[in-house]
Amino acid sequence: MAVKLQIKSRSGRDILPDGLLLPSNATVEELRARFAELKPKYPPSRQRFTLPPREGARSGEALANGKRLSDYGLADGSVLYFKDLGPQIGYATVFFWEYLGPLLVYPLFYLAPRLLYPGLKAPEKSVVQNLALAYWSFHYVKRLLETAFVHKFSHATMPVFNLLKNCAYYWMFAAYVAYFVNHPLYTPPPTRRAVIALAAAMLCQFANFRCHVILANLRPAGTKGYVVPRGFLFNFITCPNYTAEILGWVCFTVATQTAAAGLFTLVGAAQMAQWAIGKHARLRKTFDGQEGREKYPRRWIMLPPFF
Structure with a gap:
């Protein structure tokens, strides 16, 4: 028929x-x-x-x-x-280019101060600047590897314009943060504080990775539809991956003591908050407890106990 x-x-x-x-x-x-x-x-x-x-x-x-x-x-x-x-472009392609940019842009300010800070004598790099570069590089290498081997995208493509928009955001913020953290006149905070803050940031990175693995394994091959995420921080928070990401950058801001890093953290947190609200509402609507459907558990949206 x-x-x-x-x-x-x-x-x-x-x-x-x-x-x-x-x-x-x-x-x-x-x-x-x-x-x-x-x-x-x-x-x-x-x-x-x-x-x-x-x-x-x-x-x-x-x-x-x-x-x-x-x-x-x-x-x-x-x-x-x-x-x-x-016109559409693959999610993985967009993620690759938006993450590759910061990985290449940030080290330029660290490695080429004579070129990027003309007229200023570059002193020997401080421990904080060295650690900041290491953390920044680790973060974006992690993101690239997750894009290649962990993430499973619910949609295959997105509008081509998103490639330009996302790259502009990540690349320009990378230059903005790197400019001030690696500036010849930069005054680092106490080394002990920076080390503790970046150690905490690394814990956030591993928590974020664990959340991404859980999300990737939510729907085994051949299954469809939404599933209530469970395990680890998902037992308490709808979007613990965003929570760990934001807290990691808060720690980076504390470690570097720069307004540029703080602004980068704030803008990223605002965007992730919008995504988290949408995801939380979608899960509550899907799992409403009606007609035999599971009821979505009571959880924080993101960043408990504030949100």
Whole structure:
């Protein structure tokens, strides 16, 4: 049995006047593939299909790969809304370039002070500057290795513009922080304080890594859908990976005693807070305890006991 779907733009214009014919048991992937055949300029990675919005809602539920049309109650004559997501690029590619930049930019200020601080005599590097470089480099090497071997992305691609935006954020902040930490006139804080702070930051890095491994192992191969994260800090916090990341940079700020590192930490924390709020709300909505579904446990969102 086949069904004919009406595909409209968000403004209500018919994109396929003759509709789109598919088997009633077709998957969302098959829908995307068939649409790409009829509209070759929109490959599956650029497609976003949503159901008509419910009363009072601004937008409808987005169709997810791995599900069938019947899972959404789609039948002959049903309407779907299409949005072009624009040119896409792989998540792993974006992560690689945004993390490689800081790994290359920061050491330039450490290694080439005569070039980057003209007219200033560069004294011998302090212990704090040496440790700051080591911590910074470790962090971004860790991120690159996690991108290659740990992370599992729920979406294969993102808009190409994100590559420029993310690289600008990471690369420019790397230069901003490195400029002040490695400045010839930089006055380091007490070495003992810096060592203790960076030791604590390293513990945060290992906690962050442990959280990423747990997240990567949440859904074994062949399984789909959200799962309540459990184990380690997930028993108390929805986003302990963000918590550990932020606390690590707080420790780095204490160790280097620079406003630049503090601003970098603050901006990153603000962005992660937005992601954490969204993830917490999504998990609570998915696991609402209704109709046999598990109820999401009571947990801090991020940075207990404040958030």
